[in-house]
Amino acid sequence: MHQRGRKLVPGFLFLGIFLLTNLFYGGFEVNEAKAGLANHVVINEVSIDGVIGTGGSEDDWVELYNPTDESVDLSGWSIQKTAGSGSSASKVALSGVIPANNYFLIVRNGASTVASLRSIANILVSSSFSLSAGNIIYLVNDNEKISSTTNPYLDENIVDFVGFGVASFFEGNLAAPAIPEAQSIARIPAGEDTDENSVDFQIQNIPTPTNSSLSNDNSDIGGTVLLTVALESDPVRNISTAGAEIFFQVNSIGNALVYYGLDESYGNSTGLELVSANTVETIAIDGLTCDTSYFYAVRAENLDSTENDQTENSTFTTLPCGIVIDSLVMTKTSAKADDQYGDGWQWEFNITIWDMLETSLKMKFDQWTGAGSLAAGNNMQYSVDEGENWVSIEDDGVYPEVGADIENIDMSTTDGRQVKILVRMKVPFGTSAGYYDSSYGILTE
Numbered sequence: 001m002h003q004r005g006r007k008l009v010p011g012f013l014f015l016g017i018f019l020l021t022n023l024f025y026g027g028f029e030v031n032e033a034k035a036g037l038a039n040h041v042v043i044n045e046v047s048i049d050g051v052i053g054t055g056g057s058e059d060d061w062v063e064l065y066n067p068t069d070e071s072v073d074l075s076g077w078s079i080q081k082t083a084g085s086g087s088s089a090s091k092v093a094l095s096g097v098i099p100a101n102n103y104f105l106i107v108r109n110g111a112s113t114v115a116s117l118r119s120i121a122n123i124l125v126s127s128s129f130s131l132s133a134g135n136i137i138y139l140v141n142d143n144e145k146i147s148s149t150t151n152p153y154l155d156e157n158i159v160d161f162v163g164f165g166v167a168s169f170f171e172g173n174l175a176a177p178a179i180p181e182a183q184s185i186a187r188i189p190a191g192e193d194t195d196e197n198s199v200d201f202q203i204q205n206i207p208t209p210t211n212s213s214l215s216n217d218n219s220d221i222g223g224t225v226l227l228t229v230a231l232e233s234d235p236v237r238n239i240s241t242a243g244a245e246i247f248f249q250v251n252s253i254g255n256a257l258v259y260y261g262l263d264e265s266y267g268n269s270t271g272l273e274l275v276s277a278n279t280v281e282t283i284a285i286d287g288l289t290c291d292t293s294y295f296y297a298v299r300a301e302n303l304d305s306t307e308n309d310q311t312e313n314s315t316f317t318t319l320p321c322g323i324v325i326d327s328l329v330m331t332k333t334s335a336k337a338d339d340q341y342g343d344g345w346q347w348e349f350n351i352t353i354w355d356m357l358e359t360s361l362k363m364k365f366d367q368w369t370g371a372g373s374l375a376a377g378n379n380m381q382y383s384v385d386e387g388e389n390w391v392s393i394e395d396d397g398v399y400p401e402v403g404a405d406i407e408n409i410d411m412s413t414t415d416g417r418q419v420k421i422l423v424r425m426k427v428p429f430g431t432s433a434g435y436y437d438s439s440y441g442i443l444t445e
Contacts, residue, residue, distance in 0.1 A: 038193035042160045043139055045186035047207045048131040048179050058110025059208050060131040066258040067191030073097050078143045084134035084167040092125040093143050105211035122211045124158040162197050164233045172196030179204050227252045227307040229300040236316040241290035241355050248281050248298045249300035250275050256300040258283045264295050264313055319354040326350045337431040341424050349421040358444035362403035367396040371434020382423045
């Protein structure tokens with residue numbers, strides 16, 4: 001059925017309209033149905049419990065057939081069904097190609113749908129797509145749910161439909177037969193379409209669900225899946241100055257380790273660790289050198305050591321060593337000798353700390369020399385929190401006993417910890433005018 005231009009009416013009204021029409025013309029003649037293959041994909045066989053002897057309720061399936069000489073892409077199509085009255089439409093999307101002169105099997109993926117039926121499906125659809133006696137099934141060339149008031153003959157997107165049993169809507173004069181337990185209704189021969197559901201569909205004592213790639217015999221084929229270890233898409237994480245974590249999966253329970261070293265010969269390995277099947281696993285490497293590139297591979301084996309696999313060689317680099325001064329700016333280059341921090345020198349240090357475990361930062365400054373002598377102790381302070389708290393430099397060339405807390409400070413989302421340090425200095429009364437300089441140190445712990 002596809003754009004035939006015929007009007008659909010409930011079965012119990014059809015007779016009255018038919019008789020009235022023929023009385024108007026003064027008589028009637030019987031138009032016999034003419035058999036022939038459809039020129040479009042058709043609903044070819046339907047079962048609401050198609051596996052013999054299961055007695056279940058979830059072995060529902062719909063078989064399509066393409067009687068044309070060209071394959072048809074079902075992407076964007078849908079299979080839909082309503083109650084026998086035409087109400088309460090539900091649908092599932094289709095995908096895949098039905099070859100020319102071939103089949104396409106749609107199987108409900110219910111909790112108790114038998115495995116043998118699921119295994120031959122071209123597509124498994126939601127378990128909520130359940131079929132029952134008296135349904136109407138529609139093959140639609142879009143994925144829009146049909147309305148309960150839709151006239152299938154006038155909706156050009158409905159490619160084919162069949163009403164069976166007590167359905168009130170159907171193609172032709174009568175519905176297709178009701179589907180008995182463990183049986184099906186099917187077009188005989190496949191693809192034949194007379195525009196009459198009651199003629200086209202016959203009860204099949206032995207259902208024949210057929211897909212586009214498998215024949216109906218039960219010949220067995222098989223193959224072995226080998227133990228396989230695979231790195232995650234982002235395999236190296238939590239890199240530090242002295243270590244890293246490697247993320248991977250194995251498709252079998254067993255044991256795994258990581259080989260690593262400065263070249264492809266590795267030379268080092270972690271200990272064996274028990275791993276689960278198809279679960280993201282992690283192995284940590286420690287004791288590494290900062291700012292160094294390492295080669296690594298993951299090796300896994302099953303519990304009885306009869307199978308093993310190893311990833312291809314990969315590399316990573318540990319974080320740089322220590323502290324990096326990203327920028328140093330003297331924000332106030334001249335000072336008054338009035339013993340006031342607000343009138344003294346000021347600097348801004350921007351640094352990166354590569355050991356994320358460090359929580360305290362300390363600074364020291366040597367004695368200033370130049371036009372005269374100027375002590376750093378008791379004249380200098382620094383802050384890591386925009387000046388909310390200041391740490392005082394108490395002696396020349398000596399780190400303070402207690403540093404600034406940097407545990408929760410990170411000015412950027414890039415690697416390492418970015419910290420901005422503000423430094424200020426007051427110049428005591430009587431300090432000789434002129435140029436001065438000093439040296440400094442930064443320590444984290």
